[in-house]
Amino acid sequence: MSKETFQKRITQLRTFLSEQGRLPSYSEMCELFKVKSKQAVARVVDKLIEHNLVEKDSAGRLIPKGIKGGARLVGTVQAGFPSAAEEELCDIMSLDDFLITNHVASFLLKVSGDSMIEAGIQPDDLVLLERGKQPSKGDIVVAEVDHEWTMKYYEKVGGKTVLKPANKNYPTIVPKEELVVAGVVTAVIRKYH
Amino acid sequence: MSKETFQKRITQLRTFLSEQGRLPSYSEMCELFKVKSKQAVARVVDKLIEHNLVEKDSAGRLIPKGIKGGARLVGTVQAGFPSAAEEELCDIMSLDDFLITNHVASFLLKVSGDSMIEAGIQPDDLVLLERGKQPSKGDIVVAEVDHEWTMKYYEKVGGKTVLKPANKNYPTIVPKEELVVAGVVTAVIRKYH
DNA sequence: TTGACAAGTGAACGATCGTTCACTATACTT
DNA sequence: AAGTATAGTGAACGATCGTTCACTTGTCAA
Structure with missing residues (x-):
């Protein structure tokens, strides 16, 4: 042939x-x-x-x-x-197959807001999240902090967890009451129309 | 059941x-x-x-x-x-299925350089290209211009095609000899490790 | 307790599955 | 021109396919 x-x-x-x-x-x-x-x-x-x-x-x-x-x-x-x-x-x-390593724990969320714009994550982008993964310093996480949902850098300052935006117009978040990390961002997807 | x-x-x-x-x-x-x-x-x-x-x-x-x-x-x-x-x-x-509409004409390229950083496209991101698609004003294209490959905004200035970067440290490219648009960027994919 | 419906059993059906047989046709090398 | 792989033909094989049958079991409401 x-x-x-x-x-x-x-x-x-x-x-x-x-x-x-x-x-x-x-x-x-x-x-x-x-x-x-x-x-x-x-x-x-x-x-x-x-x-x-x-x-x-x-x-x-x-x-x-x-x-x-x-x-x-x-x-x-x-x-x-x-x-x-x-x-x-x-x-x-x-x-x-390339992006999703853990099928059952992976979710897509649509990004709202521009707090991670300097990390190249824009509003209306999709982020792929892996739930239940242990975040490391510098990871981007989606978390519920003081009853509000947000996506930020996961950082440690003086042994305490803080959430840093990638946008100098927003403040670093120091959780008052509770910080629940729902998932770690493993990929960003943007589709043009 | x-x-x-x-x-x-x-x-x-x-x-x-x-x-x-x-x-x-x-x-x-x-x-x-x-x-x-x-x-x-x-x-x-x-x-x-x-x-x-x-x-x-x-x-x-x-x-x-x-x-x-x-x-x-x-x-x-x-x-x-x-x-x-x-x-x-x-x-x-x-x-x-979501990202790739035209299977045979779609390709992935890895991004080198930071000329599109303000468009949220960072070095080492992957871009999905559709070859042979007619670019519109404002689209991001991968093109060969004067024997060099680059990724830029596709714009028209005074009836002439120019390539604008999304980074103020880079100049707008006005093609001297030839401009060959190889493909239009239809999606951006970034994977964190 | 009874009746009704949903879920599972076990066996049979023709159709299609992937494999393999011996054979023919085509293409390329020497 | 002869020789040799390569590609395709046509038919047969047992196995498994999805479907359908009548029937039994389980579940929940009246």
Whole structure:
């Protein structure tokens, strides 16, 4: 099979996966690849496994691996875009898998206010929170302090926990009564429209 | 079936999905749910479809819908965390699906330099680019200008395209020879470690 | 206590699954 | 031109798929 044909079929699989949420069966791949025999498909699948794009479970069912839903990570802004030829070599990265390490404890909150603007967190950004994680000095946390919710830097001053904004127009918060850290910010996501 | 049992089973499905990359078959759900009959599973599936968590394709195979890999979107920072009781009601959002609208034309680049710092884009952030999209005034673009790659605001001054940084220490770029817009920034992603 | 509904059992169904067989067609090398 | 992999064909296989049957058990309200 030519390299171009193989790449085209990977794209077809990727499209099917993102549309159907699963990999096609062998018969479905026959239609997809315009071939009439499952044996032909089986050879393609073997090649996919060689390239670490899919896996097989114990019953022979296909599990997506390198072929998942994310975007290609291709380099840096300075280096610019790779040529079309290099593109295919790059890793596909699922943003879900990349950002979310603890599925059950992760939440998204929309940012309101500009108290963390100097940390590059703007109003209407989304922050990914991991609940129950122990915050370290300098982490950004979402906390309930004196019955109000806020997002700030988690800092220690003289053995006492304080919450520092990343905006010089706001004061550092020294909790009077109670400080409940609800979660640690593990990622920031901003989408442009 | 009690509400708690149902929620537990949704969690089991979600775990299976994120581990195996697919939804379990009816027999596998029998083991997963600790029941012995597929009829029992079929009723659970019907309930999942009612709640819009999964779909069935024409052949009866299950397609994940509301049950996908993302994180729960639960509100705003000001409002804080919902109570544990409310949590389950929230939408699960796949970050892949949310951020990436055009799979084949989307790429990730790592940001180098601080020329967009005032737009909340810091060094080592990731930007999601859509290649080939027509930029509008005010969009952030990655472009090759006079043989160098850079990320800037896309602006028009007197009918001519210029690239403005979001950092007052950098000058506006007026392209001398050529300006090639490689892609428009559609999202910014920052991960803390 | 009884009745009604929900949840689970166990067995059967045709359809499709992934695998494997022997064979043919195409492409490329020597 | 002959030889050799590579790619595709077509048919068969047992296993598992999702569906459906009649039936039993569990739960809660009247």
